[in-house]
Structure formats: C-alpha cells, structure tokens
Amino acid sequence: MQSNHIEQQLADALFSHGIGQLSIRADGEIHRFDAPDKRRGNLSGWYVCPTDTIAVYGFWHTGEQHTLTLAGEHDPIAAEQARQAAQRARQVRESHRQREQLQAAKRARRLWASASPADRHHAYLVAKQVAPHGLRQHGDRLLVPLFAGGQLVNLQRIGPDGGKRFMPRAHLKGCATIIGRLAAASRLYLCEGWATAATLHEATGYPVVAAMTANNLAIVGRMLRQRLPASVAITVAADNDRHTEGNPGITAAKEVAAAIRADLTWPRFSCMDCSCTDFNDLARCQTSREGAI
Ligand SMILES: [Zn+2]
Incomplete structure (x- = not known):
C-alpha cells in the first residue's frame, strides 16, 4: 500500500531491509540507526528527508543508497535535493568518524x-x-x-596466543609501525606484520616499516617514497600467501613495488606441508628443520 506521507514510505522501505521500530523524523537532519546485519550500536544506517516529499537512506558499510520521492521518480529538483542530502550525510559521517578516531587516539596514548x-x-x-x-x-x-603523521593514533594489541586486535574505531588507513631508525638509513624494508618486521630487522639491521595489513601497504609505501630522499632504497618484503587463491600478499606487494620504484622480495619455502607465509615463519621453519636434522 502506497502512503502519501514520506515518513510512512520510508518506514515501509526500511522495514523491507529488516529495520522496524524506528520513528522517522522528516526534519531535514541526518538520522542514524543500526544496520540489522552488524553488531549492536553500529549506526551504519542513515536517512534524511530534505523535504517532506523526499527521503534518502543508505548503509555506510555496504555503500548502498536509495532515494524515495513522492514527487515522482524523474523530478529533477527532487533528484538534486536528494543528491545534496546524500552529500551532507557523507560529511556528517566523515566528521563523526574523525571524532571517533581522535577519541581512540587518546585512549591509545593513555594505554x-x-x-x-x-x-x-x-x-x-x-x-x-x-x-x-x-x-x-x-x-x-x-x-x-x-x-600516522608522526603521532601515535592506534595500537595493535597482541595476546599470548597471538590473537591481534586494533583499538576499536581507531585510525588504521595509512598507519604503520617501525623497527629501527630511518635517519641516515640507505635502505628500508616494508612489510605487513610486526613479527615479520622484527625478523627482517634482526636479519638485516635495516629499519623496517610494518603496514599491518596487505591493504595498507600501498598507502604506506607511497608516503615513505614521498618523504624519504630518492637515494633511499626500499624493499617490499611480501607475505607469500601461497595457500590462498591469487596470493594476496605477493599481489599487493608487486603493485606497491612497481608504484614506488621499490625492490621486491618474498620468502621461498622449501616446506610444502606447513602453513608458513612470511619471513618470520621462514626463519623459524628453517631453524626447526635444522634442529631436527
Ligand atoms: Zn614452513
């Protein structure tokens, strides 16, 4: 049944996404709500009614966005108002996320x-x-x-069992940690994980930057290339995700190395039956095999 009130249309549309119990306010403000497929308090859903004939809603975590209008599908003014409303919603989200990241950074520094x-x-x-x-x-x-930018903004917490967690809602994109000193170094290594960085540093004596995730390698690599003198050689030390389809570790590292004129290396394993993927695994696997002989 079609209603001629935007609130009811929006409520119906959200209901079809599994969201009930929401009292819609068509007041021109951005309102947020929990997406049903995420943890409680996720606030990933949002809606805004820029006028009493238009509603725009979406979900941050999927990027999906929908427009409802009582003015007819192809009303250009309604479309423009919806576009502006969606843009405002993005700005609200961005400033919210920055606030959260600032608070997380404070918690990280206290800890x-x-x-x-x-x-x-x-x-x-x-x-x-x-x-x-x-x-x-x-x-x-x-x-x-x-x-990030010389400031401590996040912590990776590692439990005795190797379980790893970043600070919730903290800045991660472009963040990195370093072992050793960059100053006066002629070469540095760039890798994913902290333990890999430790092994590379102990083996080579060069400073090692760990970008934490394969996703982060590119942005951290570009930052290093911009900030360091051109004479400093960079070696990207990939994880060899040989048991994962497409080998995401080597794939990501190859792209970064090409983009920032870096050398590329990855661990070559003689072991076939083990789960080794990175240079730390390689060092320990070799040691245990030598010990076994
Ligand atoms: Zn192995």
Whole structure:
C-alpha cells in the first residue's frame, strides 16, 4: 500500500531491509540507526528527508543508497535535493568518524603511557623468536604502536596466543609501525606484520616499516617514497600467501613495488606441508628443520 506521507514510505522501505521500530523524523537532519546485519550500536544506517516529499537512506558499510520521492521518480529538483542530502550525510559521517578516531587516539596514548616495556619472555615473542624492539605490555597483551603523521593514533594489541586486535574505531588507513631508525638509513624494508618486521630487522639491521595489513601497504609505501630522499632504497618484503587463491600478499606487494620504484622480495619455502607465509615463519621453519636434522 502506497502512503502519501514520506515518513510512512520510508518506514515501509526500511522495514523491507529488516529495520522496524524506528520513528522517522522528516526534519531535514541526518538520522542514524543500526544496520540489522552488524553488531549492536553500529549506526551504519542513515536517512534524511530534505523535504517532506523526499527521503534518502543508505548503509555506510555496504555503500548502498536509495532515494524515495513522492514527487515522482524523474523530478529533477527532487533528484538534486536528494543528491545534496546524500552529500551532507557523507560529511556528517566523515566528521563523526574523525571524532571517533581522535577519541581512540587518546585512549591509545593513555594505554601506551600506562604500559611497561614488553617482557622478552612474553609467549608471543617467544613463539616468534624475536626481541621486543620497543613494544610495551599492558597485562598479558603486547602493544604495537601505530603512527600516522608522526603521532601515535592506534595500537595493535597482541595476546599470548597471538590473537591481534586494533583499538576499536581507531585510525588504521595509512598507519604503520617501525623497527629501527630511518635517519641516515640507505635502505628500508616494508612489510605487513610486526613479527615479520622484527625478523627482517634482526636479519638485516635495516629499519623496517610494518603496514599491518596487505591493504595498507600501498598507502604506506607511497608516503615513505614521498618523504624519504630518492637515494633511499626500499624493499617490499611480501607475505607469500601461497595457500590462498591469487596470493594476496605477493599481489599487493608487486603493485606497491612497481608504484614506488621499490625492490621486491618474498620468502621461498622449501616446506610444502606447513602453513608458513612470511619471513618470520621462514626463519623459524628453517631453524626447526635444522634442529631436527
Ligand atoms: Zn614452513
């Protein structure tokens, strides 16, 4: 049944997405609500009624966006108002996210300040056979400091079992951590994970930047290339995700290396039956095999 009130039309449309119990306010403001397929409090859904004949709604996590109008589908004025409303919604979301990231950065700095130097006998460091390299520890969690623009903005917390978590709602894109000193270095390595960085640093003595995820390699790599003198050589040390279709580690690293004129390397495994993917795995796998001989 079609209603001639935008509130009712919007409520019907949201109901078809599994969202009930929402009292619609067609007041021109951006309103947010929980998407039903995400955790409670996700606030991924949004709607705005720029006039009493138009509603625009969508979900941030999927990027989907819909327009409802009582003025008829092809009314150009309605379409323009809907476009502007959607743009305002994006700005609201962006400023909300920046606020959240600022708050997360404050929490990260407090946690970092209250933490102690990491115990070299922490189960994760023992398992990975690397030194703490300036990590800190809070309770039984290791803290890996993540920087953006020279500021500590996020922490990767690593439990004794190797479980890893970033600070919720913290800045991650373009964030990285470093082992060793960049100043006066003639070469540096760029890799994904912290333990890989530790192994590479211990093996080569060069500074190593860990971008944390394959997704982050490109943006961190470009930043390094822009900031460092052209004479500094960069080697991208890929994870060799040989058991994953398309090998995302090597694929991402190849693209970055080409884009920033970097060398590229990845671990070559003689082991076939193990789950080794990165240079830390390689170092430990070799050690255990030599020990077994
Ligand atoms: Zn292996």
